[in-house]
Amino acid sequence: MDITKTVVSLRETALLYGDYGTYHTQLSRKLLNCRKKLNIATKNRGKFQNKGTATAEQIGENYEYLRLQLLTAERTWANAMCMKATHSADTKGMNSKTRSHIVSRLEKGAKTAQNLANALSQTAASGASPTDVLEARAYAALLKGAAHFEKQNWEGCLKNYAVARILYTALAASVKEDIFKDLLSETIDPSIRYAAYQAKIPRTEPVPNIARKAFLHTGGELVAQIKEQFPSILEHSSLDDKKGSTRSDSASSTLTWRGREVKIEDAAIAVAWASVAAAKELLSEKVTSSGQLLPKDLAAAYDDILIASQDAVDATKQAIDELKGEGVPQSDPRMQGLQITRTAVNFEMISWRIGRNRVLIGKDDGxxxxxGEATRKKKKADGDSILDHGQDLAPGRQIAKLKEKVVLYDGILQSIESVSELPGVANDQELSSRLEAIEEYFTALKCLAIARSHSIAGNALNALALIKHALDETSSALPVLSAGSNAESVSSPRSIHVSKDDAKSLHDLLSGELQRSRALVEIFNSNKMSISAAPQSGDTSKPLAAQLSNYPSGSIDLENIVSYPPQLEHIPVKPLFLDVAWNYVDYPDKTTSREAERTQGKASTAGEPEAKPQKRGWFGFGR
Structure with missing residues (x-):
């Protein structure tokens, strides 16, 4: 029959494109069509006659009677929600007449849903399965809980919502559908939490425990049925994993921040804070037992603790928003405790975020x-592979790697700035001074990375200036970082805390780099002076265009490139008479044969008349 799926799909489809008024109109149209199918629709201009509730036999014969009851209950709920949404924007609030009207509509819908559940309980006549009966009872309890919520009857609201939660939990365990989980997380659990707060139930009590106790107090055959069919639900009435109950039992009840101990009154914050402590222990174990890991693999180990700390931040923000919505002033002790908790959990989350960036940068914070990491492999001649640590990279590739480090340093500096803006940090002089020192430490590392990129590009002067600035930053931060205890050991995971060993190591490194950069600049300046003082090769009076065959050993005079204004000059060319003279050159071996030919020709032509020249061309004339 899919009662829950039908109701949820109807609400989502209508509210996706409209409001509760649109939903009410759609339900009225669907109800009319349903009555026409059952042949019980009121004729035009006729008087409406209530045919009564659907019986089990009618539902067994035609499931349209079930749909008729669902649409009727949903229309009353949509009408009540439409009135509530209309008057929610009023500055004076909702008057008693409107509230009573809303309650009456919800009670009518709950009565219709309860009649449907009673009819389906007669499984032999209605043909309903046990799952259909549980869904109908859960739906009726959901509407009853909404009616008691509007009447501000918190005890009745808790009982009905507890029944709905237990039944939907049992259905989710048996049917394995996410639709029940969405109902619990979006509708039922927030209502139970608010009703429990109004009923003076401590916030440290988890919602599953509140629902289980309220459900057991109802008694009746429904409790016995759930104990018989789903005994584990009443023991672990949570849709989380099997560790949910143990997590809530072992949740931290106190939080310590800068010497101040705060009692955690919200159950969600306590569970999330306990998860942060557990994730921290797991991270420490991974760091100590992993051995030599690549930076990316080591940074991936921070995901669990970052997710847990983010959950703690979200739970704290939600608790503060709830108190603000209830009109609790900032001077209230609960609000003060939540503000301290907010600062502590945000500091924890940002601290681990900085630690992950430090791991990605590399050893000794870059x-x-x-x-970076050894990612490429090279093949030896004997077939073994060796790791390439990037020392033979091209200059452009090295500068690109340094740019990646600078981006990570920028992320760390932004995180430190966000820590400084947390509530209460500015008033803590010791913490503020230490955060400034940590910021100077990472600023020095950023300047060092940029200086190395300038050194690779050949800008020795820029590199010297940046290293000098980095050394000044480190010298300012070293006394503050050395005053505190060594917060980080070699085996502990990286976080926002900078140890005095790291600060001293960076200071010594920058001192050596400063001397090296000064030496490089001195060599660069001396070479420049020697080049400018060296005599230039070639004739300086000739322009550069006239000395293209000579490579300039010194500097080039850019003011003497060509002769201007241009003048007529001799240009060496090839003599033409050499080509003509070549036609008269005879080889020695052909001299005798040519003289014999000349003598024979004279003898043959002595006794013959002189031959006339032949005519050329087709017609006897021509050339």
């Missing part, structure tokens, strides 16, 4: 010249 202070030493290392171009």
């Amino acid at each position: 202070a030493h010249l290392d171009f």
Whole structure:
């Protein structure tokens, strides 16, 4: 029959394109069509006659009677929600007449849903399955809980919503559909939490425990049925994993921040904070037992603790928003405790975010010249593979690697700035001074990375200036970082805390780099002076265009490139008479044969008349 799926799909489809008024109109149209199918529709201009509730036999014969009851209950609910949404924007609030009208509509819908559940309970006549009966009872309890919520009857609201939660939990365990989980997380659990707060139930009590206790107090055959069919639901009435109950039992009840101990009154914050502590222990174990890991693999180990700390931040923000919505002032002790908790959990989350960036940068926070992880492999001649650590990369590739480090340093500096803006941090002089020192430490590392890129590009002067600035930043941060305890050991995971060993190591490295950069600049300046003082090769009076065959050994005079204004000059060319003279050159071996030919020709022509020249051309004339 899919009662829950039908109701949820009707609401989602209508509310996706409209409001509760649109939903009410659609339900009225669907109800008319349903009555026409059952041949019980009121004729035009006729008087409406209530045919009564659907019986089990009618539902067994035609499921349209079931749909008729669902649409009737949903229309009353949509009408009540439409009135509530209309008057929610009023500055004076909702008057008693409107509230009573809303309650009456919800009670009518709950009565219709309860009649449907009673009819389906007669499984022999209605043909309903046990799952259909549980869905009908859960739907009726959901509407009853909404009616008691509007009447501000918190005890009745808790009982009905507890029944709905237990039944939907049992259905989710048996049917394995997410639609029941969505109902619990979006509608039922927030209502139970608010009703429990109004009923003076401590916030440290988890919602599953509140629902289980309220459900057991109802008694009746429904409790016995759930104990018989789903005994584990009443023991672990949570849709989370099997560790949900143990997590809530072992949840931290206190939080310590800067020497101040705060009692955690919200159950969600306590569970999330306990998850952060557990994730921290797992991270420490991975760091100590992993051995030599690549930076990307080590940074992936921070995902669990970042997710847990983000959950703690979200739970704290939700608790603060709830108190603000209830009109609790900032001077209230609960609000003060939540503000301290907010600062603590945000500091924890940002601290681990900085730690992951430090791991990605590399060993010693990228202070030493290392171009990241060993990702490429080279083949030796004997077939063995060796790792390439990037030391033979091209200059452009090295600068690109340094740019990636600078981006990570920028992310760390932005995170430190967000920590400084947390409530209460500015008033803590010790913490503020330490955060400034940590910011100067990472600023020095950023300047060092940029200086190395300038050094690779050949800008020695820029590199010297940046290293000098980095050394000044480190010298300012070193006394503050050395005053505190060594917060980080070699085996502990990286976080926002900078140890005095790291600060001293960076200071010593920058001192050496400063001397090296000064030496490079001195060599660069001396070479420049020697080049400018060296005599230039070639004739300086000739322009550069006239000396293209000579490579300039010194500097080039850019003011003497060509002769201007241009003048007539001799240009060496090939003599033409050499081509003509070549026609008269005879080889020695042909001299005798040519003289014999001349003598024979004279003898043959002595006794013969002189031959006339032949005519050329077709017609006797021509050339």
